[in-house]
Amino acid sequence: MSLDSQHDLPQQAPGGELEPEMPRVDLRRTILQVVGTVCLATLFAVGGALTSGGWFTFLVLGSAVVIFLGAASLGVQAFRSQRSGGRWQVYQGGMWALLLIFLLWVFSAIGAAMA
Numbered sequence: 001m002s003l004d005s006q007h008d009l010p011q012q013a014p015g016g017e018l019e020p021e022m023p024r025v026d027l028r029r030t031i032l033q034v035v036g037t038v039c040l041a042t043l044f045a046v047g048g049a050l051t052s053g054g055w056f057t058f059l060v061l062g063s064a065v066v067i068f069l070g071a072a073s074l075g076v077q078a079f080r081s082q083r084s085g086g087r088w089q090v091y092q093g094g095m096w097a098l099l100l101i102f103l104l105w106v107f108s109a110i111g112a113a114m115a
Contacts, residue, residue: 009028026087030074030094037070041105048112057113064106071098 041063048059078091 054094064109067102
């Protein structure tokens, strides 16, 4: 392996040493956002369970909207991270997790609001 081809490897610095790992800030931020979004939606749903009438419908359906907005926010972060060359996969994974939770949540919320 010549000295010129050694610089082409992305995991090696010019001196031949391995580059340090990226900090796990992105992963931590994504997990906190997913957990925070689900907790906020749960508070909306509990608030809806304690009320009746129009407030019940608003809060129960609002809990699903909170989860969708959290997923959309992570999607925007993934896009921005991909554009800047960051670890966009972490944000995209969180987005897909919230979208899956949203699908389950929204059908339960619609069923509860129509009952």
